Amino acid sequence: MQAVQEPLGNLSATMRERFAQIGPRWGSDINAHRDLVIEAYSPLVAAAAAADTGCEVTRDIPYGPHERQRLDVFAHAATRARGGADVVLFVHGGAFVRGRKSVNGLIYDNVPRWFARQGCVAINVEYRLAPEAPYPAGGEDVAAALAWAHAHAGAYGGDARRIFLVGHSAGGAHVAACLGDPLLAAHRAGSVVGQAAGHVAEKAAGAVLISARLVADALPDNPNAAGVRAYFGADETRYAERSPLAFAQRIGVPLMIVVAEYENPWLDAYGAAFFERVARERQRDGHPARPPRFMQMLRHNHTSVVAHFDSGETLLGEAMLDFFRA
Secondary structure (H helix, E strand, C coil): CCCCCCCCCCCCHHHHHHHHHHHHHHCCCCCHHHHHHHCCCHHHHHHHHHHHCCCCEEEEEEEECCCEEEEEEEEHHHHHHHHCCCEEEEEEECCCCCCCCCCCCCCHHHHHHHHHHHHHHHHECCCCCCCCCCCCHHHHHHHHHHHHHHHHHHHCCCCEEEEEEEEEEEHHHHHHHHHHHHHHHHCCCCCCCHHHCHHHHCCCEEEEEEEECCCCCCCCCCCCHHHHHHHCCCCCHHHHHHHHHHHHHHHCCEEEEEEEEEEECCCHHHHHHHHHHHHHHHHHHCCCCCCCCEEEEEEEEEEEEHHHCCEEEEEEHHHHHHHCCC
């Protein structure tokens, strides 16, 4: 499959026009629009997966006792033999109450499969959901998966010193919490999962937050307000302190923030605010970490910003690889 840089450039002209039409009204029916995006990209991703005969996938490895605390590892034989590879740990979205690491056998497998093809060891993480597992369970699960990766990535050819966390939507909130939430750190002492994770979050080499839920809100125009309440609780007075934006300056690893042009309501603004807070704090404090990066994916929406991986379009993937290697 020939790589393309133009946003949506691997889709047909008809489908690009449909994306353009729904873009400005993405938030009016995110479920129907999400389904359209997955339908559009699945055949392209399926073709790439069928051609990728060298990728070895080890599925449903437990990193905790719950049935959803499972992960898949994607790595090529050459990567295993060579060793020292970057490790990409991907955490899917789902508004805190739904989602799984593989929606239809293609999405979100497409993200780790593409990175595996680039010579990385890629890990696809599933985690517990609200309301069964409310705040701070998601951040705990990312920390536990990171602990597993730190202990086992070497067996797949990965370098445990170079694990990069990548979170989309709610998964981005969980990645941010794993790296910087002081309430989560305090909660770990009384949690079996948290104790297992320990302070391994400090071992992450960097993080990419894609269309992440970085502020908890239940605003009237938030189509996922019910999911926010299920995860963060009914007491909205606690949302500010539990939001990743509140502890952005505590995250010490290199950061890359990505938003789509057509986002779920407010997620682009929250991403920009998060970037600004981290950038200001690091400049003011002479922080040793590199300045954060910010990228807006033009013509993409909240779902296509990850669904397009391994479909031929490489703009975001190559930018992330550059971020890892920097």
